[in-house]
Amino acid sequence: MSDFEQDWKQWHADREASYGDPLGWVSLTGLYWLTDEFETVADLPGRWKADADSVTVQGFDGVSALNPVEGAPGILVEDGERRIEVIRRTGSVALRVHDPKAQTLQSYSGIPAYEPSEKFVVTGTFTPYDSPVTVTTGAVVEGLEHHHTAVGTLDFELAGTEQQLIAFGGNGNGLKVLFTDATSGVTTYPAARILSIATPESGSVVLDFNRASNLPCAFTDFATCPVAPTENRLTVAVEAGEKNPR
Template identity: 35%
Template sequence: MLRRHLWMGFLSLGVGLVHAEHNASSKVSSTEPSATEVTRQAEQWQQQRLARLTAADGWLSLVGLDWLHQGDNRVGSAADNDIVLKVGPAHLGVISLAADGTAKIVLDENSGATIDGKTQHEARLIDDVQAGEKGKPTTVAFGTANFFVIERDGRKGLRIKDADAPTRKHFLGLDYYPIESSWRVVADWVPFDPPHKLEIGTVLGTIDKVDVPGKAVFQRDGHTFELLPYQEEPGGELFFVIADRTSGKETYGAARFLYAALPKDGKVVLDFNRAYNPPCAFTPYATCPLAPPENRLDIAVTAGEKKYRGSEH
């Protein structure tokens, strides 16, 4: 399931793409930003992107994704646990997963861990789906690390983060194509009523069906392209999961992500200078969506984030 992460922000997770750019001959209205302003905004966005990614609890801090089984799951860094953590106390506690999906934790008396910042012996674990878009899952913290429960396709797992993760401490930075105003595309928006269904695969091998509210249509190099987005929450931005001729070569092979503001006056702005890599480009512990066939562009989108130099996949 893709619901909110994708990506993630993924987590959380998203759909959408066909690439194009304004026709060189098309006129730019007086309300369109100048090339200098497009560059300034894109540079500001890149700085914010870097700050989110490298934050102590950002995607680079992921050190584990372990699935819970029904019943008791002993958790800790010692080898005799059911879930062996890369960091933390030898025996942190026991997570019990009921048949109805309810999870609770009972901490070991010597764990030194906290639950949502409080010292308590046991608590129910609210997962990311139960918490919803506005809430937060229950977080168990210990030292520089923490975990919370995620729900994916009916399965419950622990997403484990560590501020001292090697992927964060030895991060090699982000590489981008040069910013070009021509890659800020004003596309026509064609709404769907009712919304169309689109199947999105994930790195876990699962398939989700999402509602597509419409399509972005634009032209480039004499060809017409269409992008199919979905919304991760009602009224939220359009989320595109895209691939193109650079995928697997100059850019990450599975997909890149792109957000766009809601359509206005029948138009939607697609700034491909802000196309970026999903969490899976940096860590094997994320659950990212894959670009659907409908959003694989037969054109090289030489804009946005390039393949991560430190990626092993």
């Protein structure tokens, strides 16, 4: 086995292990949107309500007020073995429930993927914008929006065709792209896959599509992931990276 294949297999094993976390994405059992009136939510303790500023809880020992940040990871509240995650998305607040006994977690068997192939490792050119641009995309949940900081474009050739992607990120933490391609909705998740790219050196970048990854929404109906921007719809089939797990 080549170093390339060994490195990919380790990356893939790490990805599979991360999604097998007992309180991770595959353990989600519900997504419940709060209103501005106190209400009982499913079988969760207490009564909950949310407004533009905070979340208020009645009758839940040790929990009274929470302040989830727009777009940020949620605030986790313990409920026995479970975790209640309080999130704010596009101004609204929801509760996600992580349960280590979730049926989805019990039946989780890993992440299907294409066999690694060096033909899907390509070199491209990064052209930074004069200043970052905010790109707004929709989400897998109707009515939600995601706002991304776009920092430039990536130009490269794949399958004999010139392609371009808008890159998000920067600030020394590398780049990320959300994209779809001709496999999306066929063998790969339809909304988007994500690819991480090392910080460009002298404008040159390496895109290894063998590491094109699913977002959490590929595994659960209770995630609020973004969809790919319209500019990032590749015209070729990227038969590399992770396949649709469902």
